[in-house]
Amino acid sequence: MSHSPSQSDENQVCVIIGASHAAAQLATSLRQQGWSGPIRMIGDEGGLPYQRPPLSKAFLCGEKDADSLIIRPSAFYEKHEIEFIPGRVTAIDRVAKTLTLADGSEQHYDKLALCTGTRVIRLPIQGANLGGVHYLRTLADVEGIRRELPDSGRVVIIGGGYIGLETAASLRKQGIDVVVLEMAERVLQRVTAPEVSAFYQRMHSEAGVTIETGTMVAAFEGEERVERVVCADGRFYPADMVIVGIGVRPNSELADAAGLEIDNGIVVDEYCQTQDPDIVAAGDCANQWDPRSGQRRRLESVPNAVEQAKTAAATLCGEKIPQISLPWFWSDQYDLKLQMAGLNQGYDQVVIRGTADSGCSFAAFYFQQGQLIAADCINRAPEFMLAKKLLSQKQTADMTRLADEAIPVKQLMAELTTSS
Amino acid sequence: MGRMTFIEHDGTRHEVEIEADKSLMQHAADNMVPGIDADCGGECACGTCHVIVDEQWFGKTGAINSNEKQMLEMTPEGAPTSRLACQIEVTDALDGLVVHLPEFQM
Ligand SMILES: Cc1cc2nc3c(=O)[nH]c(=O)nc-3n(C[C@H](O)[C@H](O)[C@H](O)COP(=O)(O)OP(=O)(O)OC[C@H]3O[C@@H](n4cnc5c(N)ncnc54)[C@H](O)[C@@H]3O)c2cc1C
Numbered sequence: 001m002s003h004s005p006s007q008s009d010e011n012q013v014c015v016i017i018g019a020s021h022a023a024a025q026l027a028t029s030l031r032q033q034g035w036s037g038p039i040r041m042i043g044d045e046g047g048l049p050y051q052r053p054p055l056s057k058a059f060l061c062g063e064k065d066a067d068s069l070i071i072r073p074s075a076f077y078e079k080h081e082i083e084f085i086p087g088r089v090t091a092i093d094r095v096a097k098t099l100t101l102a103d104g105s106e107q108h109y110d111k112l113a114l115c116t117g118t119r120v121i122r123l124p125i126q127g128a129n130l131g132g133v134h135y136l137r138t139l140a141d142v143e144g145i146r147r148e149l150p151d152s153g154r155v156v157i158i159g160g161g162y163i164g165l166e167t168a169a170s171l172r173k174q175g176i177d178v179v180v181l182e183m184a185e186r187v188l189q190r191v192t193a194p195e196v197s198a199f200y201q202r203m204h205s206e207a208g209v210t211i212e213t214g215t216m217v218a219a220f221e222g223e224e225r226v227e228r229v230v231c232a233d234g235r236f237y238p239a240d241m242v243i244v245g246i247g248v249r250p251n252s253e254l255a256d257a258a259g260l261e262i263d264n265g266i267v268v269d270e271y272c273q274t275q276d277p278d279i280v281a282a283g284d285c286a287n288q289w290d291p292r293s294g295q296r297r298r299l300e301s302v303p304n305a306v307e308q309a310k311t312a313a314a315t316l317c318g319e320k321i322p323q324i325s326l327p328w329f330w331s332d333q334y335d336l337k338l339q340m341a342g343l344n345q346g347y348d349q350v351v352i353r354g355t356a357d358s359g360c361s362f363a364a365f366y367f368q369q370g371q372l373i374a375a376d377c378i379n380r381a382p383e384f385m386l387a388k389k390l391l392s393q394k395q396t397a398d399m400t401r402l403a404d405e406a407i408p409v410k411q412l413m414a415e416l417t418t419s420s
Numbered sequence: 421m422g423r424m425t426f427i428e429h430d431g432t433r434h435e436v437e438i439e440a441d442k443s444l445m446q447h448a449a450d451n452m453v454p455g456i457d458a459d460c461g462g463e464c465a466c467g468t469c470h471v472i473v474d475e476q477w478f479g480k481t482g483a484i485n486s487n488e489k490q491m492l493e494m495t496p497e498g499a500p501t502s503r504l505a506c507q508i509e510v511t512d513a514l515d516g517l518v519v520h521l522p523e524f525q526m
């Protein structure tokens with residue numbers, strides 16, 4: 001574990017731009033791997049890294065407070081001499097190895113880590129600047145939402161992706177009327193099979209949420225605050241508040257201006273290295289080469305940010321370990337815990353274990369040319385653990401046996417362990 | 421102030437001080453105890469904060485919800501006193517607690 005930086009200079013400075021999931025892990029991993037020089041983390045949200053996932057879940061429900069979101073307490077950073085600098089980096093000079101901050105100050109670096117994440121895509125429609133129109137990415141965003149949240153009344157959510165649906169569930173649980181407007185023909189269209197989309201539409205409608213798919217939003221109307229959402233087909237929905245969740249874009253402009261390669265994010269290899277040997281990138285902003293699939297991929301998840309940060313830290317310490325961990329993700333809505341393993345892009349067959357059209361627990365296994373590539377498990381933790389194991393060992397599974405609930409997951413798992 | 425001990429698979433011991441209002445997983449993370457990945461940050465979603473509680477302490481670690489139970493049942497190195505560290509609320513009653521870490525988290 002105690003590996004020291006390849007350059008013997010003990011006072012090399014590592015600067016991390018961004019202060020969220022990737023940055024927090026990168027700083028910690030650097031120390032764990034023996035980085036002895038100064039570590040400085042510059043973030044523009046004003047405070048230390050915090051957990052983003054609860055923003056649309058427990059925090060929006062009021063079940064968690066801001067303090068409990070913090071990833072690690074300030075004492076931790078002090079103890080390990082990780083300095084947090086509030087501020088926004090506006091330029092990188094790769095020749096002089098300096099950064100310029102918005103307040104005009106400069107920071108020198110020997111090694112640089114880009115953990116700039118993503119930002120929300122804004123809806124460029126009429127009325128976009130009215131009061132009561134919100135986005136949901138940062139703690140400040142959700143504090144704003146919570147301050148204005150009507151006791152009763154109606155919130156219209158634009159976008160039926162994970163964040164939109166989690167937000168709908170969290171608000172509905174508080175007794176608020178919720179309408180979700182989705183442009184595609186089904187919710188979660190980009191990320192799941194039709195069976196899973198239909199399941200979530202059913203669960204939301206049973207909870208009293210109205211979901212309108214195939215619906216294009218054209219304008220927000222109102223005096224000073226939004227009062228109505230108008231759709232392209234002329235339908236309209238009264239609204240006391242609007243929350244837009246239509247996706248994010250990587251923060252790669254800084255890297256772009258510094259001459260690094262950009263393609264849907266900052267291009268890095270399997271070691272999280274950019275073309276500049278002194279600069280790594282990790283997390284939502286990084287588009288990483290995956291040697292196993294022979295493709296680049298940019299993922300938006302905490303596990304990915306954490307794994308890439310570990311890889312990037314190792315790279316900075318002169319130890320090259322390719323990142324090949326299994327992608328996974330989770331989503332909480334009502335009492336439904338969705339756990340996903342693998343990536344389902346390019347699937348040609350879906351096998352369902354349990355029933356998707358009644359009850360509230362099943363698993364969907366995705367196959368491509370007979371090979372298991374991913375699984376969505378809803379209130380099915382055992383199936384999720386099985387899928388993680390199958391996928392990380394690159395094993396496939398017999399479709400009929402997977403679908404057969406008479407065979408316990410434990411047995412499928414045991415067969416696997418003995419056959420491998 | 422109370423203390424707890426994490427013992428790695430290879431026998432390395434880590435003593436940590438009890439801090440109020442933190443889960444056992446958070447104690448491990450804040451003290452850089454290796455071997456607890458905690459990929460989901462404590463949401464009971466990943467199963468990578470598995471610990472095996474010393475038998476005499478198991479009864480004091482609190483209730484196990486069904487989700488945690490299901491995940492633990494599938495953990496390769498699972499034992500009768502297995503827990504997910506993020507689901508253990510640490511109080512002074514756990515002063516002296518000893519937990520063992522599995523060889524791998526999955
Ligand atoms: C509401 C919500 C719910 C989510 N739920 C889940 C979930 O259940 N499971 C899951 O796995 N993932 C979830 N995610 C996604 C997850 O939060 C992200 O994948 C993760 O935050 C990525 O971390 P990151 O460090 O790469 O980037 P970010 O979290 O985007 O952080 C980047 C930081 O860098 C700062 N920054 C950018 N540019 C600069 C600059 N020039 N100078 C200084 N600072 C800068 C940004 O302001 C930001 O603070 C959710 C996201 C949201 C918004």
Ligand code: FES
Nearest residue numbers: 462464467469506
């Ligand atoms: S930290 Fe993920 S289950 Fe405990």
